[in-house]
Amino acid sequence: MSSTLLSRRDLSFLLYEWLDVCRLTERPRYAEHSRETFDDVLDLAERLAVEHFAPHNRAADTSEPTVDGGRVRMIPQVKAALDVFARTGLLAASMDESVGGMQLPHVVSAAAFGFLQAANVSTSAYPFLTLGNANLLLAHGSAEQVDTYVRPMVQGRFFGTMCLSEPQAGSSLADITTRAEPQDDGTYRLFGTKMWISGGDHELTENIVHLVLARIPGGPPGVKGISLFVVPKILVGPDGALGARNDVTLVGLNHKMGYRGTTNTLLNFGEGVHRPDGRAGAVGHLVGPAHQGLAQMFHMMNEARVGVGAGATALGYTGYLKSLAYARQRPQGRPVTDKDPTAPQVPIVEHPDVRRMLLAQKSYVEGALALVLYCGRLLDEERTAPDAADRERAHLLLDMLTPIAKSWPSQWCLAANDLAIQVHGGYGYTRDYDVEQHWRDNRLNPIHEGTHGIQALDLLGRKATMRDGAALNLLLETIRATVSRAWKADGEAAELAARLGAAVDRIAATTRRLWAGGDPALALANASVYLEAVGHVVVAWMWLEQLLAVDAAPSGVDPDFYAGKRQAARYFFRYELPRTGPQFDLLDSLDRTTSEMREDWF
Ligand SMILES: Cc1cc2nc3c(=O)[nH]c(=O)nc-3n(C[C@H](O)[C@H](O)[C@H](O)COP(=O)(O)OP(=O)(O)OC[C@H]3O[C@@H](n4cnc5c(N)ncnc54)[C@H](O)[C@@H]3O)c2cc1C
Numbered sequence: 001m002s003s004t005l006l007s008r009r010d011l012s013f014l015l016y017e018w019l020d021v022c023r024l025t026e027r028p029r030y031a032e033h034s035r036e037t038f039d040d041v042l043d044l045a046e047r048l049a050v051e052h053f054a055p056h057n058r059a060a061d062t063s064e065p066t067v068d069g070g071r072v073r074m075i076p077q078v079k080a081a082l083d084v085f086a087r088t089g090l091l092a093a094s095m096d097e098s099v100g101g102m103q104l105p106h107v108v109s110a111a112a113f114g115f116l117q118a119a120n121v122s123t124s125a126y127p128f129l130t131l132g133n134a135n136l137l138l139a140h141g142s143a144e145q146v147d148t149y150v151r152p153m154v155q156g157r158f159f160g161t162m163c164l165s166e167p168q169a170g171s172s173l174a175d176i177t178t179r180a181e182p183q184d185d186g187t188y189r190l191f192g193t194k195m196w197i198s199g200g201d202h203e204l205t206e207n208i209v210h211l212v213l214a215r216i217p218g219g220p221p222g223v224k225g226i227s228l229f230v231v232p233k234i235l236v237g238p239d240g241a242l243g244a245r246n247d248v249t250l251v252g253l254n255h256k257m258g259y260r261g262t263t264n265t266l267l268n269f270g271e272g273v274h275r276p277d278g279r280a281g282a283v284g285h286l287v288g289p290a291h292q293g294l295a296q297m298f299h300m301m302n303e304a305r306v307g308v309g310a311g312a313t314a315l316g317y318t319g320y321l322k323s324l325a326y327a328r329q330r331p332q333g334r335p336v337t338d339k340d341p342t343a344p345q346v347p348i349v350e351h352p353d354v355r356r357m358l359l360a361q362k363s364y365v366e367g368a369l370a371l372v373l374y375c376g377r378l379l380d381e382e383r384t385a386p387d388a389a390d391r392e393r394a395h396l397l398l399d400m401l402t403p404i405a406k407s408w409p410s411q412w413c414l415a416a417n418d419l420a421i422q423v424h425g426g427y428g429y430t431r432d433y434d435v436e437q438h439w440r441d442n443r444l445n446p447i448h449e450g451t452h453g454i455q456a457l458d459l460l461g462r463k464a465t466m467r468d469g470a471a472l473n474l475l476l477e478t479i480r481a482t483v484s485r486a487w488k489a490d491g492e493a494a495e496l497a498a499r500l501g502a503a504v505d506r507i508a509a510t511t512r513r514l515w516a517g518g519d520p521a522l523a524l525a526n527a528s529v530y531l532e533a534v535g536h537v538v539v540a541w542m543w544l545e546q547l548l549a550v551d552a553a554p555s556g557v558d559p560d561f562y563a564g565k566r567q568a569a570r571y572f573f574r575y576e577l578p579r580t581g582p583q584f585d586l587l588d589s590l591d592r593t594t595s596e597m598r599e600d601w602f
Pocket of ligand 1 (some may be wrong): 162163164165172195196197198256259264444447448450451452453454457
């Protein structure tokens with residue numbers, strides 16, 4: 001099957017020729033797997049995406065969910081597709097066999113899920129959220145919570161949500177006010193309002209499992225007083241039977257620019273509309289120890305952040321493939337050297353400027369896909385590397401790369417969607433083609449799961465300085481190891497290695513310079529510029545890695561594919577990496593233009 005969702009050839013290259021994922025099958029956890037089972041899962045996901053997710057992508061956008069008498073209505077194709085998805089067992093692909101999973105490497109299941117995100121990002125958001133919820137309960141919940149909530153989620157009977165944000169507390173979760181009052185029977189009653197909750201209400205499944213951040217009265221202020229609770233929409237008995245409605249009420253749906261098929265809700269907890277045991281208050285169960293909620297949530301959020309990057313990549317990727325197909329068949333104009341007006345028009349792909357737009361997209365989306373799969377591979381290393389030091393190294397490197405893997409695709413695969421519209425000319429600006437919807441859908445990604453600015457503060461303020469710079473040093477060492485390999489490979493790889501090596505030195509020098517004065521306000525004033533510069537260097541590294549894998553490919557096989565990879569690597573190094581020079585210069589100058597701008601000067 002060949003679709004315009006993701007390139008299967010590229011996935012095979014990245015997974016097998018570059019990341020060598022088949023070696024993972026030597027480890028006990030993955031011993032039942034082989035390249036055949038990996039390919040079967042990718043085939044299954046692509047078929048599911050093409051046959052059940054893509055066909056209603058536009059309908060889910062134009063006929064967004066509505067509320068009717070307190071009940072959410074949406075087009076039936078969403079549930080139909082998700083029911084098929086549940087039967088495939090793909091939700092639990094990377095989970096333990098003991099909970100009904102397949103123990104597939106995370107990197108392979110992320111690649112498979114990419115097909116669904118490319119086909120229909122709003123329908124795929126329901127299982128995406130459910131997976132994050134289930135993984136969090138598997139990591140921090142009790143055995144009883146796993147039995148009660150995770151198993152039905154794995155079976156597709158329940159879906160999950162993540163309830164962090166409140167109307168007055170988005171980026172600053174320290175300011176949440178939802179409270180959880182302890183009860184004599186060990187449960188809690190929750191009271192408060194949660195804003196922006198994706199998948200917060202629907203009738204796609206029998207039940208909805210909310211994971212809610214709230215404060216237990218008397219706890220410490222700020223983030224240290226936040227705890228995590230599991231709060232089902234419908235209470236579940238000890239035997240798993242569904243009972244009374246919990247006191248969780250849908251106040252309304254938000255009307256979004258994109259991602260419209262995913263319900264986005266304002267929820268009230270404890271309003272008293274439903275009264276379990278005759279009393280107001282949403283019944284909740286504490287997950288893990290009290291006051292550890294934010295740390296537990298971050299465990300999930302790191303995975304979710306790389307998942308957001310993967311979703312942004314998938315949207316960029318499908319837009320690229322669609323604009324490429326369009327450019328190959330749209331006749332318009334003639335080469336600048338051909339003055340004969342009677343000569344047939346050429347397809348627009350013949351024009352260098354259109355090739356520039358296609359090459360830019362190719363370099364962004366294939367670079368981003370490499371980055372998110374590299375992070376997926378690190379997650380597998382973190383969990384299963386035989387040596388504890390390797391597991392720790394993978395953990396640290398993944399921590400460092402997470403804000404980049406979230407933000408870089410969210411920025412540059414959105415830019416790819418912008419170029420995909422441009423390649424379509426006027427047609428791209430209409431709803432007759434998919435690319436405008438991809439752009440609108442993708443526009444969410446720099447906002448949710450921590451905005452671009454918040455990721456920048458995380459990268460420069462926390463990750464680059466933690467453990468005396470150990471994570472940053474590990475990243476730089478790892479990139480330098482690629483640079484050394486490329487030096488030895490000689491030829492074009494060595495030439496690109498010289499430029500990458502110089503860019504890595506600038507990251508080290510600029511980070512030192514920013515923190516030399518020990519003034520966080522000054523250091524962090526241009527954190528977004530830092531995030532963008534370091535992100536571009538990291539993606540240049542991904543391109544050099546790919547170039548080395550191309551060098552190792554058998555000659556004569558699939559020459560166009562490998563030539564395309566080389567050209568995209570060249571493009572990235574010639575057109576994109578040089579953008580970082582002025583960014584590092586600005587950072588090194590400790591520029592205060594933004595911090596000195598006064599509010600009343602606007
Ligand atoms: C469609 C959608 C789905 C969502 N799904 C969920 C969900 O399922 N669950 C959930 O809990 N939340 C969800 N969110 C909420 C999302 O995570 C928040 O919107 C996001 O964290 C930003 O919070 P905010 O909207 O309050 O913006 P604000 O925090 O008010 O930020 C506004 C602007 O100010 C900047 N800013 C804020 N603080 C700082 C700072 N300290 N330094 C520098 N800049 C700063 C931000 O970067 C941003 O540009 C969703 C949001 C949307 C739009």
